[in-house]
Amino acid sequence: MPSDNIETLLRADFDDLAGRLENDRFVKRVQFKLTARNRARLGVIGLAGGLGAAFAASQFSDLGRLAAPYLAEALPSYSGGVDAATQLSAAVVLAAAVIVTALVLRQDA
Amino acid sequence: MGPNDIELMTMAKVAQDSAAFTELVRRHQARLRAFLRRLCGSDHLADDIAQETFIKAHEGLASFRGGASFRSWLYAIAYREFLQDRRREKAAARLKDALQNDAANMEPPGGAIEVGLSMDLRRALLDLEEAERAALLLCDAAGLSHSEASRVLNAPLGSIKTYIARGRKKMREALTGVAEQRPPRNETTQTETAANHKGVMYAL
Numbered sequence: 001m002p003s004d005n006i007e008t009l010l011r012a013d014f015d016d017l018a019g020r021l022e023n024d025r026f027v028k029r030v031q032f033k034l035t036a037r038n039r040a041r042l043g044v045i046g047l048a049g050g051l052g053a054a055f056a057a058s059q060f061s062d063l064g065r066l067a068a069p070y071l072a073e074a075l076p077s078y079s080g081g082v083d084a085a086t087q088l089s090a091a092v093v094l095a096a097a098v099i100v101t102a103l104v105l106r107q108d109a
Numbered sequence: 110m111g112p113n114d115i116e117l118m119t120m121a122k123v124a125q126d127s128a129a130f131t132e133l134v135r136r137h138q139a140r141l142r143a144f145l146r147r148l149c150g151s152d153h154l155a156d157d158i159a160q161e162t163f164i165k166a167h168e169g170l171a172s173f174r175g176g177a178s179f180r181s182w183l184y185a186i187a188y189r190e191f192l193q194d195r196r197r198e199k200a201a202a203r204l205k206d207a208l209q210n211d212a213a214n215m216e217p218p219g220g221a222i223e224v225g226l227s228m229d230l231r232r233a234l235l236d237l238e239e240a241e242r243a244a245l246l247l248c249d250a251a252g253l254s255h256s257e258a259s260r261v262l263n264a265p266l267g268s269i270k271t272y273i274a275r276g277r278k279k280m281r282e283a284l285t286g287v288a289e290q291r292p293p294r295n296e297t298t299q300t301e302t303a304a305n306h307k308g309v310m311y312a313l
Binding site (some may be wrong): 007009011013014016017019021022026027029030031033035049092094102 | 130134135138139141143144146147156159160162163166167227230245246249251252273277280281284287289
């Protein structure tokens with residue numbers, strides 16, 4: 001009764017089982033789990049970026065009003081006056097915030 | 110020929126290459142899960158542990174030392190996870206339920222002789238002590254060397270050899286007993302049972 005027959009039985013059973021497990025969805029599930037944390041992190045960064053930009057935008061009208069005389073001088077052909085200059089400066093700073101957030105997200109992905 | 114395990118590990122570790130790690134998962138998952146399924150006796154629990162093992166491996170890429178093979182490092186994580194899970198009281202209850210469910214839902218994967226053998230093997234394996242079962246599965250089934258098994262189980266080489274010898278002896282006795290004691294179930298399955306009996310006796 002050679003002991004390596006146990007080995008043969010075990011090996012055959014094991015190979016058969018492993019063969020059946022080769023092509024199921026396990027790899028996909030592990031991949032999903034592994035990326036879940038990263039996805040959550042990106043979500044948090046995106047949310048924080050969005051909130052930060054929104055908060056900053058709420059301050060721009062005051063800043064814009066302060067900068068308006070200079071902007072009006074710099075943009076004489078701009079007929080919008082103070083409000084237009086405020087909107088323009090707010091748009092520029094918002095665009096900068098969006099670009100910075102996008103760069104951070106891109107680096108993290 | 111693609112990159113070997115160590116090269117993939119390096120790519121996953123240094124370049125944060127998730128595709129390299131996925132390839133490692135693809136290469137090793139089936140045999141790791143087969144090992145855990147036979148070790149636990151429960152398919153669901155084994156797959157949970159396997160999933161946790163790969164997540165731990167991914168998190169611990171930086172702690173991997175090139176001296177050991179990726180396979181033995183991975184199996185060592187899996188065995189630790191298995192032991193931890195066993196220690197948890199909740200997990201013990203879950204294992205009991207899962208075992209009962211699995212025993213009730215055991216489906217024949219192939220022919221009659223193979224089915225009988227596989228189920229007898231599983232029962233005989235589950236009757237072994239944990240270390241014996243793990244050593245036997247690692248060396249006899251999964252094809253790891255004794256020294257690799259020693260690293261995985263964190264046990265001296267001599268103990269591994271003892272576990273394997275003792276495990277084989279117990280398995281041989283259990284399977285011989287099964288073959289000798291199995292009664293014919295009914296007339297229609299007598300031929301199948303006799304073939305099964307003969308299969309076990311022949312294999313031993």
